[in-house]
Amino acid sequence: MAFNALVKDLMRDAFAKGGKKVEYHDYYKYRISYITETEHELMFLFVTGLTDNFENIKKELIKCQKEFLNFFEDILQHKFDSKTFEIFDPTIDSIHKNLRPKISLVGFSGVGKTTITRLIKAEEIPMQHIPTITGDIATIKIGKLHFHLWDFAGQEQFSYLWNNFIKGSDAVLLITDSTLVNVEKSKFFLELIKEQAAQAHTSVIGNKQDLDDAMKPEQIEKILGLKTYSMIAKDSGNRDKMITIIADILEMSAEVSPLLQPLLERDNYTEKAVEALEAAKFEEAAMYFEKISDLCIELGDDSLGKEFYEKSLKIKTMIQQSSTAQKAPIQEPKSVEPQSKAIEPPKP
Numbered sequence: 001m002a003f004n005a006l007v008k009d010l011m012r013d014a015f016a017k018g019g020k021k022v023e024y025h026d027y028y029k030y031r032i033s034y035i036t037e038t039e040h041e042l043m044f045l046f047v048t049g050l051t052d053n054f055e056n057i058k059k060e061l062i063k064c065q066k067e068f069l070n071f072f073e074d075i076l077q078h079k080f081d082s083k084t085f086e087i088f089d090p091t092i093d094s095i096h097k098n099l100r101p102k103i104s105l106v107g108f109s110g111v112g113k114t115t116i117t118r119l120i121k122a123e124e125i126p127m128q129h130i131p132t133i134t135g136d137i138a139t140i141k142i143g144k145l146h147f148h149l150w151d152f153a154g155q156e157q158f159s160y161l162w163n164n165f166i167k168g169s170d171a172v173l174l175i176t177d178s179t180l181v182n183v184e185k186s187k188f189f190l191e192l193i194k195e196q197a198a199q200a201h202t203s204v205i206g207n208k209q210d211l212d213d214a215m216k217p218e219q220i221e222k223i224l225g226l227k228t229y230s231m232i233a234k235d236s237g238n239r240d241k242m243i244t245i246i247a248d249i250l251e252m253s254a255e256v257s258p259l260l261q262p263l264l265e266r267d268n269y270t271e272k273a274v275e276a277l278e279a280a281k282f283e284e285a286a287m288y289f290e291k292i293s294d295l296c297i298e299l300g301d302d303s304l305g306k307e308f309y310e311k312s313l314k315i316k317t318m319i320q321q322s323s324t325a326q327k328a329p330i331q332e333p334k335s336v337e338p339q340s341k342a343i344e345p346p347k348p
Contacts, residue, residue, distance in 0.1 A: 010034060026050060030047050031048050034061070053168075068088065096145060097146040100139065103171045103172075104165065104166050106189050107176060107189070112205075122236075150165060150169070163195075168197070169196075173205050176206055177211075178211070178215050203245075204220055207231045210232045262295045265291075266295045266296070272288050273292065282315050290312040
């Protein structure tokens with residue numbers, strides 16, 4: 001309610017000024033940037049992090065206003081279906097791509113930063129450690145959202161680069177290998193984050209939880225003072241968990257987040273597919289497997305998408321074969337005339 005009241009105050013103030021320029025108001029951990037269109041009593045509003053460059057936001061906000069009015073100005077005074085605005089989705093996607101959040105993975109060499117990067121990108125996970133010399137910067141897409149993913153070079157000889165790498169991050173994931181020695185040593189990064197990305201959402205990933213000397217997340221939290229998530233990054237089955245962690249760190253609501261919606265839909269379809277199979281509703285199961293395949297591809301997990309698509313094809317083939325067998329005409333057995341053998345008269 002406090003946020004809604006704030007927006008109403010901003011709107012009232014902006015309309016009073018004529019609403020011709022982009023302004024912003026910092027609220028808690030967020031920046032509310034806005035511009036109004038007085039003729040139609042519209043307000044265009046972006047909520048971003050405090051670390052985002054205002055000039056970039058301003059440019060995209062003006063673009064949003066201009067393109068929205070180009071599309072819809074003629075119908076705003078009439079009744080319309082909310083689905084009408086779906087044609088604006090590509091513009092929203094483009095804006096988000098240009099303002100994509102920067103997620104930085106920091107930590108010392110060998111803790112699993114690159115493995116986590118590959119897990120998020122659904123790439124093949126290396127089974128042995130290969131040091132990242134210069135770090136890696138990738139643009140990734142999960143569902144409908146774009147991100148800048150920065151994987152830092154963890155070797156201490158590259159520490160002079162760390163300040164520049166971490167600056168401007170929207171989220172920082174401090175990766176540890178969950179050993180006491182590494183966790184204690186990782187306190188170094190807390191000061192670096194405080195200096196270079198004080199407004200960033202920050203959490204710890206306690207990786208390598210499958211090892212005998214791995215500390216529990218609760219123990220790591222006590223030492224570093226940050227929320228800690230357990231992880232075994234070399235297990236490709238943990239990709240969904242990693243995506244959920246990112247959404248949690250960025251404080252995305254499961255109900256509205258384009259990042260989590262495909263995951264929730266996929267879980268829902270999986271349950272329905274299992275129920276359909278158990279009830280012998282094979283056509284329904286094939287349909288759900290195909291939908292799951294599409295969602296996997298949307299989430300960037302092509303190999304899993306292919307796996308579910310093949311399951312769908314297998315069920316469809318089975319249905320077709322069963323249908324063909326049932327339609328085949330049943331052949332009547334041919335009647336066999338009894339062959340009468342001539343009876344010869346007895347010989348005298």
